[in-house]
Amino acid sequence: MAINKDLIAASSTPIVLAILAEGDSYGYAIIQRVRELSGGHMEWTDGMLYPVLHRLERLGQIEARWEIAESGRRRKYYRITAAGRDQLAEERRQWQAVDATLRSIWKALSVAGPVIRPASAALSPQGA
Amino acid sequence: MAASDHASLEAQIDQWRNYLHRRQAIHAVDVAELEDHLREQVAVLVDAGLATDEAFLVAVKRMGDLDALSREFAREHSERLWKQLVVVPSEADGPRARTRTDAIVAFGLALAAAVAIKLPVLFGLQLEQDVGFYARNLSLFVLPFLAGYFVWKRQLGTKTLSWLAAAFVAAAVFANVYPFMPGGASERLAALHLPIALWLAVGIVYAGGRWRQGSGRMDFIRFSGELFIYYVLIALGGAVLTAFMVMMFEAIGVKAEPFFSAWLLPCGAAAAVLVAAWLVEAKQSVIENMAPVLTRLFTPIFAAVLAVFLGTVLWTGHGVDIERNVLIAFDLLLVLVLGLLLYSVSARDPQSPPGAFDVVQVVLVVGALLANALALWAIAARINEFGFTPNRVAALGENVILLANLAWSAVLYIRFLRGRGSFARLERWQTDYLPIYAAWAMVVVIVFPPLFRYI
Numbered sequence: 001m002a003i004n005k006d007l008i009a010a011s012s013t014p015i016v017l018a019i020l021a022e023g024d025s026y027g028y029a030i031i032q033r034v035r036e037l038s039g040g041h042m043e044w045t046d047g048m049l050y051p052v053l054h055r056l057e058r059l060g061q062i063e064a065r066w067e068i069a070e071s072g073r074r075r076k077y078y079r080i081t082a083a084g085r086d087q088l089a090e091e092r093r094q095w096q097a098v099d100a101t102l103r104s105i106w107k108a109l110s111v112a113g114p115v116i117r118p119a120s121a122a123l124s125p126q127g128a
Numbered sequence: 129m130a131a132s133d134h135a136s137l138e139a140q141i142d143q144w145r146n147y148l149h150r151r152q153a154i155h156a157v158d159v160a161e162l163e164d165h166l167r168e169q170v171a172v173l174v175d176a177g178l179a180t181d182e183a184f185l186v187a188v189k190r191m192g193d194l195d196a197l198s199r200e201f202a203r204e205h206s207e208r209l210w211k212q213l214v215v216v217p218s219e220a221d222g223p224r225a226r227t228r229t230d231a232i233v234a235f236g237l238a239l240a241a242a243v244a245i246k247l248p249v250l251f252g253l254q255l256e257q258d259v260g261f262y263a264r265n266l267s268l269f270v271l272p273f274l275a276g277y278f279v280w281k282r283q284l285g286t287k288t289l290s291w292l293a294a295a296f297v298a299a300a301v302f303a304n305v306y307p308f309m310p311g312g313a314s315e316r317l318a319a320l321h322l323p324i325a326l327w328l329a330v331g332i333v334y335a336g337g338r339w340r341q342g343s344g345r346m347d348f349i350r351f352s353g354e355l356f357i358y359y360v361l362i363a364l365g366g367a368v369l370t371a372f373m374v375m376m377f378e379a380i381g382v383k384a385e386p387f388f389s390a391w392l393l394p395c396g397a398a399a400a401v402l403v404a405a406w407l408v409e410a411k412q413s414v415i416e417n418m419a420p421v422l423t424r425l426f427t428p429i430f431a432a433v434l435a436v437f438l439g440t441v442l443w444t445g446h447g448v449d450i451e452r453n454v455l456i457a458f459d460l461l462l463v464l465v466l467g468l469l470l471y472s473v474s475a476r477d478p479q480s481p482p483g484a485f486d487v488v489q490v491v492l493v494v495g496a497l498l499a500n501a502l503a504l505w506a507i508a509a510r511i512n513e514f515g516f517t518p519n520r521v522a523a524l525g526e527n528v529i530l531l532a533n534l535a536w537s538a539v540l541y542i543r544f545l546r547g548r549g550s551f552a553r554l555e556r557w558q559t560d561y562l563p564i565y566a567a568w569a570m571v572v573v574i575v576f577p578p579l580f581r582y583i
Contacts, residue, residue: 027161028168045192046165050158051204058204069164071171076161 001041008042012052014091015042020062020080021088026069027053027076053078061087133180140184141166147194153202166191227410233280234406237273241402242395245269255394260310260319264303267323270398272296274405275333281409282336295329299573306577313518314577321522321569327352328566345559350474351408353419353467358404366396420475427468428488434495441502455523458503462530465496469537473558478551486545493538500531518580522572529568533561 019025019033027049034042056062061084069075080088141163148159166187173183191197202208253261275292278284303322308315331339331348338344370388377384440446472489504527511520540557543549 026164028165031165045196046169046190047162047192047194047197048200050161051197051200054158054201055204071168073164073167074160075164076157 003042008044011042011095012044012049013056014088014095016049016052016056017061017080017084017088017091020078021085024077024079026078030078056084059083059087137170137180137184140181144188151194151198151201153198153205153208155205155208158201162191230281230410231406234277234402237277238399238402238406241270241273241398244273245394245398246391255390260308260315261304263319264308264315264322265300266319267326268296268300268303270401271323271326271330273402275330277402277405278330278333278336282333284333284336288333292329292333296326299326302574306582308577308582312583314580314582317518317522317576318573321572324569325566325573328563331562342556342559345562346474346555349470349559349562350417350419351405353471353474354408354411354417355401355404357418357422358407359400362400362404363397366392366400417475419471423468423471423475424485427472427485427492430465430468431488431492431495434492434499438495438498454503455507455520455527458500459523459526459530462496462500462527462534465492466530466534469493469534470558473551473555476551478555482545482547486541490538490541490545493534493541497531497534497538500527504531518576518583522576525568525572529564533558533564 015034015037016030019030022033025033027046030053031044031046031049034044053062053064057064057078060081062078062080064076064078066074067077144166145159145163148154148162149156154162169187169190170180170183173186174180178186248258248261249255255262275296279289279292299322303318306314306318308318331345331352334348334351335341335344338347370392373392374384374388469489469492472485507520507524511524536557537554540549540554544551544554
């Protein structure tokens, strides 16, 4: 299953912010974490993560620093800022609202089956 | 990983990195970040059992299409599509220190030039009263510093340094030992031609060891054009600054004018040469050269004006009316056309085949030659009648030199258009011709004053 581009783009901000909220990280590790969390469903093109990181950096939601990694190479690490945490909380509220909406409609559909019924009637067998 | 595998991986990464570097929207820092990603991905894949070259291919594929990536970067960093002058780059340690020293040296020399131009005041020479002295020596206050900048930048040896010093000392001697009649034509000519002769010295230093090669001279031509444009821009900025300064101080009842004419103008004008030179060097690879762009804009317009002029002369049968300064005006026309030719030559790819613009260029050069021939014909009569003056001989000499250059350029250009010669020959003709201007300027400075008894 491939998730469509718009969804990936829309969800990239909360996902990146949330991963950085777990701890400082860098590009490759963030991509790995996304793969791990999504069970391989969220296939990000690796390069596309970087413009997202740079946008968040410009907005002041994350900040970057260069460090020497254990491999001896220079590596750019990102850290979430206070503004980033606020943004994450806001994104979380919005996504929860979207999620709740979708959940209720899925539930309605699965109970109702193909026949259209009034919403109150649709919910009652679940409660019974 | 075997050594040969490692070497080939490095070569592949090098290639990939160079490819990324060419993307304007992706800066060196981002390339370093992406490279770190790529290397880690390759390492993980190799650990998982892939051969290095396979691992590299997979990693590059996962990185995504570079065009799309570059577009994404451009969307996030739209400011990068406007090339900016980075005086002190924020990352990458090597070049950073160098650009900073470069800027410090350039501004230091600019300051030195600004001080130098006020030094004669200590010996009682004022800019307003000793106009002749300042006019003759103007280039000597500025060009040694400019030459010094390139001596430092190109790390030239003591041999170059000693003949350079000799050239400037000789120039200072010739500018000051002759008993010029104050305000006379010889003095004015010497003041005008000394900078041209010394500019050659700057060119030799600018080109470093490459002065004998056409490419080195062509670089100097490019540098001269850009320097001129930057200088004009700085001068415009200076004029705006001055206007505001005078206005604001006037408002509080203080006259700023004397300070302006005694200090800001001379010091600023001298220092601006070095700042402009530094800017040209710093922006060389960052920004499109302006001189060829202006050339492209104005070549067709000048060609049209000249064609209409010649057509009008033919139609009305009016001869060229010989005014006092007409010879100079036609000299300037030739200089302008030569400039247009030179800067379009400097920006043209010698390999590309003749195009419509080349035809316009030839029309321009031939038109200028014809217009000049008309003027020369009229002037010859006048010189016959009234005899030689230093001004007329100098203007005539310049006319001949420019005419020879443009006439042979036209021949070479037409040959090129007809597929009988290469563009490189035209380029070489132009670069080989440069010393002749300086030689003529030297003749005017050294031979003319005694020849015409310093009038």
